[in-house]
Amino acid sequence: MAARGGDVMSTPAPAPRLSLGTLDAVEAGHRPRVDPRALGVGVVHLGIGAFHRAHQAVYTEDAVAAAGGDWGICGVTQRSRSVVEQLGPQDGLYTVLAHDAGGSSARVVGAVRELLFAGEEPGRLRALIAAPTTRLVTLTVTEKGYRHDPATGRLRRADPDVAADLDGWSTARPPRTVVGQLVAGLAARRAADAGPVTLLSCDNLPANGAVLRGLVGDFCAALPDGDGLREWIAASVRFPSSMVDRIVPATTPADRDQVQRLLGLRDEGVVVTEPFRQWVVEDDFAAGRPAWERAGAVLTADVAPYEAMKLRLLNGSHSTLAYLGLLAGHEHVADAVADDGIAALVDRLMAHDVVPTLAVPDGFDVARYRQDLLDRFANPALHHRTLQIAMDGSQKLPQRLLGTISDALAAGREPRAACLGVAAWMRYVSTGRSEAGVALPVDDPLAARLGEVTAGAGSPAAVVDALLGLPEVFGTDLPADARFRALVEEALEVLTRDGVAGAVRESVAS
Numbered sequence: 001m002a003a004r005g006g007d008v009m010s011t012p013a014p015a016p017r018l019s020l021g022t023l024d025a026v027e028a029g030h031r032p033r034v035d036p037r038a039l040g041v042g043v044v045h046l047g048i049g050a051f052h053r054a055h056q057a058v059y060t061e062d063a064v065a066a067a068g069g070d071w072g073i074c075g076v077t078q079r080s081r082s083v084v085e086q087l088g089p090q091d092g093l094y095t096v097l098a099h100d101a102g103g104s105s106a107r108v109v110g111a112v113r114e115l116l117f118a119g120e121e122p123g124r125l126r127a128l129i130a131a132p133t134t135r136l137v138t139l140t141v142t143e144k145g146y147r148h149d150p151a152t153g154r155l156r157r158a159d160p161d162v163a164a165d166l167d168g169w170s171t172a173r174p175p176r177t178v179v180g181q182l183v184a185g186l187a188a189r190r191a192a193d194a195g196p197v198t199l200l201s202c203d204n205l206p207a208n209g210a211v212l213r214g215l216v217g218d219f220c221a222a223l224p225d226g227d228g229l230r231e232w233i234a235a236s237v238r239f240p241s242s243m244v245d246r247i248v249p250a251t252t253p254a255d256r257d258q259v260q261r262l263l264g265l266r267d268e269g270v271v272v273t274e275p276f277r278q279w280v281v282e283d284d285f286a287a288g289r290p291a292w293e294r295a296g297a298v299l300t301a302d303v304a305p306y307e308a309m310k311l312r313l314l315n316g317s318h319s320t321l322a323y324l325g326l327l328a329g330h331e332h333v334a335d336a337v338a339d340d341g342i343a344a345l346v347d348r349l350m351a352h353d354v355v356p357t358l359a360v361p362d363g364f365d366v367a368r369y370r371q372d373l374l375d376r377f378a379n380p381a382l383h384h385r386t387l388q389i390a391m392d393g394s395q396k397l398p399q400r401l402l403g404t405i406s407d408a409l410a411a412g413r414e415p416r417a418a419c420l421g422v423a424a425w426m427r428y429v430s431t432g433r434s435e436a437g438v439a440l441p442v443d444d445p446l447a448a449r450l451g452e453v454t455a456g457a458g459s460p461a462a463v464v465d466a467l468l469g470l471p472e473v474f475g476t477d478l479p480a481d482a483r484f485r486a487l488v489e490e491a492l493e494v495l496t497r498d499g500v501a502g503a504v505r506e507s508v509a510s
């Protein structure tokens with residue numbers, strides 16, 4: 001069944017809630033591909049937001065449908081119990097609604113079998129990570145959830161929550177950071193002699209597996225009795241890296257209404273996405289894994305080239321579209337990419353600044369990939385808000401734009417489009433307003449600091465100076481590079497004087 005994505009309809013009348021009890025009312029073509037009642041839990045997922053439900057849970061259900069295995073998921077939420085409230089009464093069931101210009105398709109997914117709010121049940125989380133039935137712990141906890149310094153990859157021990165987790169270790173106060181929760185679970189697993197396990201990061205971070213391994217090691221190293229645990233982890237735990245891709249905007253009430261019209265049931269856990277999905281996973285698992293390759297994932301020895309390509313081309317373009325788009329007054333990515341000047345800038349960013357920095361995997365058609373990205377960004381039915389992507393810029397710039405800039409400068413090139421992306425972020429965080437004067441909230445773990453350092457900065461040069469003085473965003477090498485400073489300063493001056501239209505015109509023409 002398909003429905004036009006753009007249809008405007010009134011709110012449907014109340015309907016029964018999606019659950020195991022009502023699942024039989026769902027048309028066969030929309031039902032889960034496995035029997036949820038028969039699926040045991042083998043995966044603990046930290047951060048069951050929209051992305052996990054539209055990506056790994058779908059791959060996992062398809063893998064189990066193709067090859068079997070008790071790979072049901074216990075979804076853990078960290079910061080609020082809203083997902084538990086949405087999915088609990090639905091026995092974990094929810095709908096994935098995929099939109100493109102041709103219409104929408106709906107599929108109920110049954111891979112999530114249990115739910116847990118870590119804030120309320122820390123002991124249950126620890127016990128689950130320690131259970132012999134758990135063979136995989138996966139993560140989508142956002143970039144800021146790692147509490148690391150992107151420049152060095154090290155755990156920020158001065159972070160008050162990390163410090164509190166370390167201080168509370170001896171008193172058995174339950175840890176609240178992700179790394180603390182993982183280490184507590186691994187310590188319990190070691191004590192229970194429950195065997196090896198794999199921790200798989202699925203966040204948009206380069207070398208996400210290696211980063212996670214380093215952070216777990218840093219946390220253990222700060223514990224008074226951490227050496228034995230570190231040795232056990234080295235022998236029993238794997239940390240593969242992965243590149244994940246599927247655009248999953250925040251769900252709107254209209255999406256829930258559309259699913260209700262399609263299924264005849266109310267689903268408070270709907271997630272919306274595009275038809276496209278991709279997953280490249282390092283094949284290094286300690287205790288087995290779902291047969292994700294049967295669901296279309298690529299299992300490989302080296303994820304790095306795919307990660308760099310995706311983070312720099314897709315996410316670098318996304319953030320640039322978000323900051324330029326916000327300043328120019330575009331609410332959604334599709335509106336921003338429909339702006340010819342911004343689209344030309346993003347095309348230049350990809351072709352001129354990013355592609356020469358990449359080690360493109362053999363046989364990979366990068367020109368086609370670039371065009372596909374522009375088409376995906378233009379998906380008119382996917383209402384991906386520029387403000388959502390702009391969030392947490394201090395945590396995203398390093399892997400999305402700064403790596404490209406460093407590599408391009410090292411090769412003697414001038415990455416002007418990438419520097420304009422950085423300048424657009426600077427203008428957004430320093431003014432908190434669009435060109436039309438509309439207030440733009442800055443949602444970022446460093447928001448207070450960003451406001452503080454830019455408060456008295458009266459000129460573009462002073463704003464650049466203030467922000468480049470934040471090593472937690474820019475490290476120390478780039479700010480010391482006069483060419484980088486000059487390019488960003490010039491871009492911010494033009495942006496301030498001639499607006500987004502003038503700045504993209506000048507950047508594309510240069």
Ligand SMILES: NC(=O)c1ccc[n+]([C@@H]2O[C@H](COP(=O)([O-])OP(=O)(O)OC[C@H]3O[C@@H](n4cnc5c(N)ncnc54)[C@H](O)[C@@H]3O)[C@@H](O)[C@H]2O)c1
Nearest residue numbers: 047048049050051078079140141142145203204246247248
């Ligand atoms: N949405 C996408 O298009 C997409 C695509 C690829 C990868 N991702 C990755 O998935 C992550 C989550 O995206 P989403 O769409 O599910 O977002 P979401 O807002 O729906 O969910 C975010 C999840 O992260 C957890 N979280 C947030 N801040 C945290 C913190 N400080 N510590 C611990 N946990 C925290 C929340 O509890 C929640 O479960 C992204 O940050 C990105 O790394 C998302």
Ligand SMILES: O=P(O)(O)OC[C@@H](O)[C@@H](O)[C@H](O)[C@H](O)CO
Nearest residue numbers: 204244245246247248315318389
């Ligand atoms: O999810 P975030 O906040 O890390 O980033 C926002 C988007 O750029 C991102 O989610 C993309 O949609 C995604 O990476 C596509 O695979």
